[in-house]
Amino acid sequence: MSTQPTFILVIYDVSDDWRRNELASALKRLGLTRVQRSAFIGPSNSALVSDVKNVCRRIIDFSTDNVQIYPLTPASYRMRVVIGKEFGPEDELSGGFIV
């Protein structure tokens, strides 16, 4: 089982439409792929977590919003389970399985 986290999953709880859209656009610009309305995933590198943190500091309201970043090992990524409708045409993830 691979142990190094080489993916990150970013999930967010942002109620304001403008901030939520800004955050989604910024995460996309950082190279992450949208997998749900409020979840992005992508290959990680040493700078990416810092970049995501900086983007959050700039955009979110710390009194109401919440963002969580989870490093994932390749094994965790492969073992993920996706149930139901995949997110739109831009979702180009491979692996995993639909139940």
Add this chain to the structure above:
Amino acid sequence: MSTQPTFILVIYDVSDDWRRNELASALKRLGLTRVQRSAFIGPSNSALVSDVKNVCRRIIDFSTDNVQIYPLTPASYRMRVVIGKEFGPEDELSGGFIV
């Protein structure tokens, strides 16, 4: 670095209020802890992923809704980053850090 996934993170994209509330209640009954409006986390065991899948099959609309289950290693769980406001008083997670 610990390699066995001993936590699971469940994130969901469910637009209908009734189904979303049903799913949240069911995940809580399975012993998971809410960390965002549409995200639960908890210690995993061999039956839990199956239980979550069964709950999803019963509740969600496969044509519109999406649920994703990510197994996390203890290291991934410890390395998670939480930014902004934590989710309510029921959130009793330890570890991680607020930036």
